[in-house]
Amino acid sequence: MRPGTSGLQLNEKLIFDHSDPGRKGYSLPRLDVPAAVLPEGLVRAEVEGFPEVSEVDVVRHFTRLSSWNYGVDSGFYPLGSCTMKYNPKVNEKAARIDGFANCHPYTPQSLSQGALALMYDLQAALAEISGFSAVTLQPAAGAHGELAGMLMIRAWHEAKGNRRTKVLIPDTAHGTNPATAALCGYDVVPIESKGAGVLTAETVAEFMDDDVAALMVTNPNTLGLFESDIKKICDIVHEGGGLVYCDGANLNALMGIARPGDMGIDVMHFNLHKTFSTPHGGGGPGAGPVGVTAELEPFMPTPVIAREGDAYTLQFDLPQSVGRLRSFYGNFGIMVRAWAYILTMGAAGLKRASEMAVLNANYIRARLEPVYDLPHRHRSLHEVVFSDKDLAGDCHTLDVAKRLIDYGFHPPTIYFPLVVKGAIMIEPTETESMEILDEFCDAMLAIAEEAKNSPELLHEAPRLTRIKRLDETTAARQPCLCWLPEE
Amino acid sequence: MRPGTSGLQLNEKLIFDHSDPGRKGYSLPRLDVPAAVLPEGLVRAEVEGFPEVSEVDVVRHFTRLSSWNYGVDSGFYPLGSCTMKYNPKVNEKAARIDGFANCHPYTPQSLSQGALALMYDLQAALAEISGFSAVTLQPAAGAHGELAGMLMIRAWHEAKGNRRTKVLIPDTAHGTNPATAALCGYDVVPIESKGAGVLTAETVAEFMDDDVAALMVTNPNTLGLFESDIKKICDIVHEGGGLVYCDGANLNALMGIARPGDMGIDVMHFNLHKTFSTPHGGGGPGAGPVGVTAELEPFMPTPVIAREGDAYTLQFDLPQSVGRLRSFYGNFGIMVRAWAYILTMGAAGLKRASEMAVLNANYIRARLEPVYDLPHRHRSLHEVVFSDKDLAGDCHTLDVAKRLIDYGFHPPTIYFPLVVKGAIMIEPTETESMEILDEFCDAMLAIAEEAKNSPELLHEAPRLTRIKRLDETTAARQPCLCWLPEE
Amino acid sequence: MRYIPHTEEDVRQMLATIGVDSIEDLFEEVPDDLRLGREMELPEPLSESELVRQLQELAGQNATSSGYLSFLGGGAYNHFIPAVIDQLISRSEFYTAYTPYQPEISQGTLQAVFEYQTLICQLTGMDVSNASMYDGASACAEAVLMAARATRRKKVLLAGSLHPEYREAVETYCRYLEMELSQIPFGADGRLDEKALAAGLDDKTAALVVGYPNFFGVVEGLTSLAVTVHAAGALLVTAVPEPIALGLLKSPGECGADIVVGEGQSFGMPVSFGGPGVGFFAARQKTVRSMPGRLVGRTTDREGKDGFVLTLATREQHIRREKATSNICSNQGMCALMANMYLCLLGKKGIREVAEQNLAKAEYAKKALAALPGVALAFSGPTFNEFVMTVDGDLGRLLQELERQKVLAGVPMSRFRDDMPNSLLICVTEQHRRQDIDRLVDLMKGGTA
């Protein structure tokens, strides 16, 4: 039985359309001090347009809205590159413990040792998992981590007086990689992957020159393939005076198997919201810690969490630091969840997670390969990328994705990586059972059949959702980004 | 825009069908003491049929199941007699505070003063709201409260040496009333309501004799009508040597307006899960405290919560007590929620709640009366009962109810009270806005139109739900109450 | 008021539609002399933040297993509750719905109850389970009434070792039903005295009610009791206050029980000062139509799709009124859902393992305590996760001393019976670490030495 079916769902207007003057959804204690006034001219009128609704209005509004969403808890969510693994519930509870949730970031250090200890231990665990010498937890997400990391690379060059201007980035890379390099003032030099799907040492050697500050690589890369030449590649970059940045988004393939720090990589970010099971929150928050080699430690963002005897401290005095990337110390609530996850899994559990993630991806690959075009034939690790080349009936990747919704699955990542035309990027993660993978593969195979026999099922999909395919063109041409009272 | 529409919903098998030997959804600390064994013959084999699933299986299973339900947080739930008001979220939080949730019932009294104080104060508040002299919190629900109350009535008679055998119960009464009377060893004498919808003093006088132990009355009654003769009725019963029990399920109409204790009633149960906003939990738990006059106090269930100086105590020594009806002291977690509600509302807030509940019911009545048959024409209080007499197209109450589902509303209570043929019993409660009542009334009126023009829309309803009308006959003839592995 | 959405303008419009001038007019049927005519005397209303603060202060006066090392049991148990459960029962589609009268929009509740019924059947070894009762004690009382109905007999024997609050509930329920209740004593092993049982049984006896484990934590020899009871044409009602034990103990069904009731609080519910928990109630197929409480059955919808409904409602008060099998209406649905989730999470292996851990920890404690001078095991029978210890000297003083050390050593039996003034019911679960038990032993040693 396929999971997708249709059932009763409830419409819901914008919260602004519920507003009725005088309705209240809040309570405040009676004011027990004299009222005060600000100097004239500083005070606004009431906030025009703000809703006036009761508590039950708010509760129903968001309850109904939520019912239009699909999360990991709803079902299989094989969004490639995003590692949509199960988000353990005890981690949510952990982050809400009073001593974590309600500790102010400027609490004296002597009175926030628990928070500092957690961060220190998490840093150490991530360092051990990745093989780096030190880890900063400050970045709020992967891209923020990239920024931290690339700034450190640049600071290292600057400290040496290097004036290099270029960063090499394979065309399989995620968009954040070139965007980050640009944010650090670098010119991006794309490396074409040319079919193989992996970088060869030779290619990198070709591109390497005196002006290259760094190579940004993703390993396993966005095709789910391990960059087997990585060690040689790092050597080449190092010999050429550059450093190697690794996008660690795909670390879920490697825990306990191999460590980026041991491969010659200099800097890598982690995505706690991927590998370490913290929820994706409908877009965030995540956390993007960065691991570095000893050589780059002096450039870490401040403050650094350190241990002095039995006490944990925040150290602000790091003269070569790239500075801070945000306020306070990072998304602490996300760190709590990740730490809870690491404590639950242990070394063997994390390794098992990577193994099963890889097993799952290869199982899907084996089941779909007979029908879907697989452009790269190296052994897959944690994800597998098909193309829509072999689809019949003028059906494309988008159609398959939408049709999967009718079957009750969240679609894979589509049209990324860019090097695969019509890419279908499937990352199952280790928290899915064979039973679910089979359901999904059966659906994918059935859809390929439908493309042959009833392509309209794909073109018109999704048909079971409350909202059908949306007009994205008009949305972008005449953007309506804000509700206005006149509407 | 009517709320009901169709959207993607997910199928889900029985949890047993997910089972895979060796899969685990739990964790336990490693055993740190020697293993122990029980004498042979006492030990079972593993529990045959128990599922073996992972944590994510369980999470998805119940998440999906929940999506097939409709709760107060989903939308309007005018289930008559059940007072489906909004369940405040802070009350849920309150019940989960460590000191409440994790306090053992046998904790020494000196170390559970907070819990005892809460119960004592709640008792006092309920007594003030209802006009009774004392309140017991022990009963777990309304029917349990009825049992407690009727046992006290009988104990009172027995203490006096009365051997009365009959209890008078109007035919509008809820089924729990006669069932409870029977459980106390009484014969039930139904009083026919004969059209008027309310009891008259004369009728009661007719039925009253030396063998009548009590009258069980509901006020306002299940037609939503106030028993205006109540005072006279109580006098008649009292003069005849009987007592009056009031089913307090409908107290939401009267808070701050009039008090059953002031009307001459001797015993009444409250439903904390109705009037006092605690959630209905898909069937329970609720709580059914009972208020009594001073005369009945000696018969209260034990233990009684009392105050001695600054300390709160449990008193077990009540020689005439009917005894205990359950273990411990009642559904304490529900009491916490109700107490939080009372503290939030205050006296004026509770009165306003009753006023708005009555306003809402009368508004619905005014809007639907032109089209739906209203068998009783007294002023309604908190609920209104229509019949299906005027419906066209061979459509009946059940069809209206099912069609309301397609419109996105929970149906009213139907076919109760029994005295109204095809009863449609609508109780909006005070937490619904005019906007929502209008949506609902528009739907009801549209459905009456549909009954004329396209009755199949009613007969085939609900059409938007994942599951359509079910075969209840086969369910009862060949009951399948338990999953079996062979299936 | 954030829970009431009416604006003054709404009220005006609604009154106009109704055709009255004021709210007051809506209450015209309430005679003046019955009007309260004053504001109720209740505490001033609190804002949400004040409320939370006040309740937190109140709650802070209660000792809990977070601040105290607690060995309290006796019908309410401190077991670990996986975080998953609170997340899932907080889904408002579950907890803000009511009894699934409208099956098309209640399939979530209905399927969950069907699964719960199944899990209870599997665990107890019975054929049918209802959707829940209020608690173990009231379920036990209902079982007695059902046994009387089923056998058309009026005499019921209660094991002297039955949880005293279960016994009291039975007495209360039976008070005016012309039942005859009597107690069967227990022996030095804490088990039912089988000779006394044989003597007590006769052709008027509807049932024997026995705890499993009993109130002393002792595991009764259920199989042989069943044989004896059945020989007299009576039913065996088994009451299980600590159903974690059923992960390890032979199921009552297998032993021959006819009705199995118990308290499900151990399955994922906090102790919550005694409630809400959930009473479970299971019986044999042939007696299903005389069971109390709601039942969910599987059926098919108009399109042939599997679905679930409330069924056999003709047993119930809303149909049968005074002839119903019980007066129960609202039950403990949400708690049954928690039990369902708990049992699914633990599963076949987990329920076994947690039971084994309870046994092992309790045995460790029992041995260590029994070895202390001045402390003795009260009963010699096999126990699960509770046992009774008798202490020389002033038990009250000892307990107070331990309280000061933030230890709640157990439930003093003097609360329930006069004949055991120096006995303590001690409960040890998987939540106790070896060091916790060692601490209790050390403190007891200090206190009794």
Place this chain on the structure above:
Amino acid sequence: MRYIPHTEEDVRQMLATIGVDSIEDLFEEVPDDLRLGREMELPEPLSESELVRQLQELAGQNATSSGYLSFLGGGAYNHFIPAVIDQLISRSEFYTAYTPYQPEISQGTLQAVFEYQTLICQLTGMDVSNASMYDGASACAEAVLMAARATRRKKVLLAGSLHPEYREAVETYCRYLEMELSQIPFGADGRLDEKALAAGLDDKTAALVVGYPNFFGVVEGLTSLAVTVHAAGALLVTAVPEPIALGLLKSPGECGADIVVGEGQSFGMPVSFGGPGVGFFAARQKTVRSMPGRLVGRTTDREGKDGFVLTLATREQHIRREKATSNICSNQGMCALMANMYLCLLGKKGIREVAEQNLAKAEYAKKALAALPGVALAFSGPTFNEFVMTVDGDLGRLLQELERQKVLAGVPMSRFRDDMPNSLLICVTEQHRRQDIDRLVDLMKGGTA
């Protein structure tokens, strides 16, 4: 392992389907010399109960507003959080989903973001808001970059009273972009020195960045700053670390701001040791195509039904790559959702009332403290819910003494600047009762006397 569902039998079958013999074979592309070859050195895995216990112990070492009377602010604020919010964000359809790439099954997230964008526009008085940034400081840095893009200028003036961590983030983001940053001093009133501003502005100046309220809690005269800045062809970037103030203060948009950023943690999020909160970012319609971050727009579906989509994605890294307006990808969606819920609950009246309470309580505290001997207000400008006090004597000793009394009196400015060794930033919100403030005043009196 309860998070990994694979049984050994599953693994066997899957390997067979794949056509390899072992898990090991799946990693054949990882060269041997890169293999770790040992187990990672991590703490032993914990069961859920052990985990909870351990984390609770750790958390117990942190002082919070439950155990301490805290006047800490400075960018993270202790406001009341209605219970509704946690209930609603715990709906897993929200928090276990990701960026709404597939709009048909993400309408919940999308509509919520559209509402959030609208609320931010209304509050800030701007035309467009994005879906969120990491936090106030990084949003501020992105605003500086956007201002530079929009004006094609490279010089940016930062108010000396800007939150120092915001300034540092701006410096970090600009470090290698050939920007020229300089600081404009503040006067004795704590407000920007307008003369110095005029002097600092030139035709290379892209923007002035000013806090509103600023780091000293002082409310800047935004309108006149806007006039001055615009006269130089530069943009006014307003950074709002405490947006509760916007319930009362003239909106930056109304004052003429071009970009408004800030930290939304005050809107329903716990302080959580500094994160996650949410950076908000709003601008004028004409600059929308150079904004960073995601945007949600309203459109219609094939059947003409209203719906929402991610839009204007051509600004973003996944389309534009190195030419994107920002590198941001994951944002702080769940926190934006919390802010949305908070603002809906408070609504038009509530946001005003809570702002007024903050002001009133802070003024009460300010007056009482300023009246103490040895204590003086550092700045004369108008403040909202924070202010800086200068204390005679050893501030560090005083603070330590107060800590012992379980009072966290404020954030010492010495943490951020060497020139204010005896100053304390004190924050007072609606959470403080009069008696709490009186207590602080009493203790300060005792401590400084």
